[in-house]
Amino acid sequence: MIILALDGLEYKYVKEFKCKNLMQKYCGKTDISEFSEPRTVVIWSSFLAGKNLEKEILKTKNFWEFKLNPKETFFSKFKKWKAIDVPGLTYKSEKHKKERELLKKFFNGEITIREYDKAAFKHHKENKAEFFNAIKENYQVTMGYFALADTIGHLSFGVKPKMKIVYKELDKIAEKIGENNKLLIISDHGMKAVGRYGDHSNYGFWSTNFFADLDRPKITQFRKIIELCKG
Numbered sequence: 001m002i003i004l005a006l007d008g009l010e011y012k013y014v015k016e017f018k019c020k021n022l023m024q025k026y027c028g029k030t031d032i033s034e035f036s037e038p039r040t041v042v043i044w045s046s047f048l049a050g051k052n053l054e055k056e057i058l059k060t061k062n063f064w065e066f067k068l069n070p071k072e073t074f075f076s077k078f079k080k081w082k083a084i085d086v087p088g089l090t091y092k093s094e095k096h097k098k099e100r101e102l103l104k105k106f107f108n109g110e111i112t113i114r115e116y117d118k119a120a121f122k123h124h125k126e127n128k129a130e131f132f133n134a135i136k137e138n139y140q141v142t143m144g145y146f147a148l149a150d151t152i153g154h155l156s157f158g159v160k161p162k163m164k165i166v167y168k169e170l171d172k173i174a175e176k177i178g179e180n181n182k183l184l185i186i187s188d189h190g191m192k193a194v195g196r197y198g199d200h201s202n203y204g205f206w207s208t209n210f211f212a213d214l215d216r217p218k219i220t221q222f223r224k225i226i227e228l229c230k231g
């Protein structure tokens, strides 16, 4: 099974830009109304654990650094698995910290959006190479995380031609995974435009190439579905 974890992927743009590989056979919005705010680490960690971890995570000093033990996640049901850059588990904290610093630098007038975007795309490329190498290894579950729609979206969600390029890039990743695997595509939250910028929206995105009888699932419901894919 492959899980393509796309931070901040917005349902409306997936439809509008006709990203058919992201939509797959079945797709919809997720229900994240159980969380007080759409926070990245909180939602991904809750997805992995199959339960709402908001209270626990917000108690920690720096929630970006929060890490679950794999035993607490659906990965514990599999012998051979790989999770690339997944928030709350294998998150590359230093790289993401740098990206958040660059965001601040932009708002302080120290760098341009172009410089910020360049760093985001570089990180994206690295994860992409790692992800497709992992797929070749035939793990029972490979989960690849890509922050691009979120990182670029924060400064450019209202700039549609640019976001279309980002969404088409993610659509190509989904296409390249191919039909040989069960594929779940999932986002923690979507985005909404605030002028040219973007802020998190209060639902996420899901799609599958297999029937899972979902309409508007809670993000915490997926653990069971993933474990059932073990067969």
Ligand SMILES: [Zn+2]
Pocket: 007, 008, 039, 040, 041, 150, 188, 189
């Ligand atoms: Zn996020």
